[in-house]
Amino acid sequence: MNMTHPALLLPAHRLSVVVPMYNEVENAAPLIDAVQAALASYPQPWELIVVDDGSRDATAATLRRHARTVGDHIRVVQLARNFRQTAAMQAGIDAATGDVIVTMDGDLQNDPRDIPRLVQRLLTEDLDIVAGWRHQRQDGFWLRKLPSQLANRLIRRITGLPFHDLGCSLKAFRADVLREVRLYGEMHRFIPAWLSTVTSPARMAEEPVEHFARTHGTSKYGLSRTLRVLVDLLAVTFFQRFAARPGHFFGVIGLAVGGLGLGILGYLGVLKLLGESIGGRPLLSLGFFCVIGGLQFLTTGVLAELLIRIYYGARHGQPYVVRRGAGDGDGA
Structure with missing residues (x-):
């Protein structure tokens, strides 16, 4: 037509x-x-x-x-x-x-x-x-x-x-x-x-x-x-x-969760040194799982960074898009 x-x-x-x-x-x-x-x-x-x-x-x-x-x-x-x-x-x-x-x-x-x-x-x-x-x-x-x-x-x-x-x-x-x-x-x-x-x-x-x-x-x-x-x-x-930095997303969460867990365990450690019993406190389990969760988020961020490098490698290593006709010479 x-x-x-x-x-x-x-x-x-x-x-x-x-x-x-x-x-x-x-x-x-x-x-x-x-x-x-x-x-x-x-x-x-x-x-x-x-x-x-x-x-x-x-x-x-x-x-x-x-x-x-x-x-x-x-x-x-x-x-x-x-x-x-x-x-x-x-x-x-x-x-x-x-x-x-x-x-x-x-x-x-x-x-x-x-x-x-x-x-x-x-x-x-x-x-x-x-x-x-x-x-x-x-x-x-x-x-x-x-x-x-x-x-x-x-x-x-x-x-x-x-x-x-x-x-x-x-x-x-x-x-x-x-x-x-x-x-x-x-x-x-x-x-x-x-x-x-x-x-x-x-x-x-x-x-x-x-x-x-x-x-x-x-x-x-x-x-x-x-x-x-x-x-x-x-x-x-x-x-x-x-998309180009997934490690930052998972890393920030991992550091926050892991830091919270370490703070809880540190607080309970001080109480233990002062003679208090902490074995039956739910806070101990929370601190432990926060530390484990933080480590998992951090390792997930590392794996995500590896995957994104493989992805951009398949696109000839370019984490960007050049507008057609916007460049100079043969690279336009």
Whole structure:
């Protein structure tokens, strides 16, 4: 597809739109039609990659059948089983050929007509990510909006990233930056936080986007994901601050716990010298286990440092990322 859009003046690029879907048979064909209509006059080449995440209904068959009627720029990737949204999104990113990658949900709650605006801002303002912000979210307040608001507030405070809606899947990325990170588990909610480990938060922005109420299918989200979000947030925070120096994280904890144990044992030692019996005191057990725990944290830090050196060694010894086009000569 390469048609002229009079409202868009964009640098030359190729756009890939990645959409993971799971049991969305009623939304499969309408999703393809909606993206096709939104990008029919897009001024640059584009493709749509729909990833069927091991659906148990006819989603995959419907996607393949409808894609053949629309054109070769619609590609369907079918996973062998349900690997969940993060893995499906990573599969789509791996299959994408574009310089710019846009991700979005397959439930038709995101508006594909917002895609050109996000891409335009990404390229004209020289950003690495523009995230959608569902400022008028069409979801239930108690089950979806309130937990999301609380989670986003917590994530903003801990990560330091000024995003109001990290849960919005509609995002535009520079492909070379996005491919510097790999998504595992359920980390699709924290892509901006992961990207902050390879690019500056100054090159990130968010843009208000439309949001529609779900009309077909059932939501795959619920309150059960709240605890998973907290666990994922802990992992993201660790990698943000200590990815290149895990020994500092475990070492500080080890010194604090071990120091507390030594202080307790020292205090009990003085009491013993003064003639008091300390053998039956619970404080003795606490001091002993604190010393052992401190040693374990310290040795864990040493092992983590060894592992991180092996990891960076596999990346040719570079604990950094050079921006393409930002260097001089052949090293750019």
